[in-house]
Amino acid sequence: MAENLRKYRERKGITQKQLADHLGVRDNTISSWEKGTNSIDISTLLNICNFLEINLDDIYGISDKKISPVELTEDELALISNFRKLSHDNKMKVLGMVELKAAEDV
Structure with missing residues (x-):
């Protein structure tokens, strides 16, 4: 999940600081999530998905299907x-x- 968070954030052209500002957390919090050293609570994760315009399947890597x-x-x-x-x-x-x-x- 950590890698997907970084991947989708970068795809949207959002910096760690911009995401942190949106969520009201410190920049290093985003970094720790993307490294997988800290976990994200579900309400924050849903907020991130909405902000990045993705769904939970995307963030968990479930949506990589052969045919979409x-x-x-x-x-x-x-x-x-x-x-x-x-x-x-x-x-x-x-x-x-x-x-x-x-x-x-x-």
């Missing part, structure tokens, strides 16, 4: 939405069909 929803087409989003509505058995049937069709296209 932003990269999906409308057809793909519709497919996922409808797929989630299916029963487990029907999901398995659809997956089998998709695998067969994909193999035909290779």
Whole structure:
């Protein structure tokens, strides 16, 4: 998390001092968070996320997925939405069909 805090702060072009001023803490507090020597309470962490315009998944490094929803087409989003509505058995049937069709296209 410490590395991500630094990464997102720098991406936004925010200095440690600017973040410290926003949070009402000393500059060296930000440094200690980014080094991982001190922990951040959740309310402060949420404040940081709001200030940097990121979410907790970003700060904890959870959002590094192979495909982000932003990269999906409308057809793909519709497919996922409808797929989630299916029963487990029907999901398995659809997956089998998709695998067969994909193999035909290779």
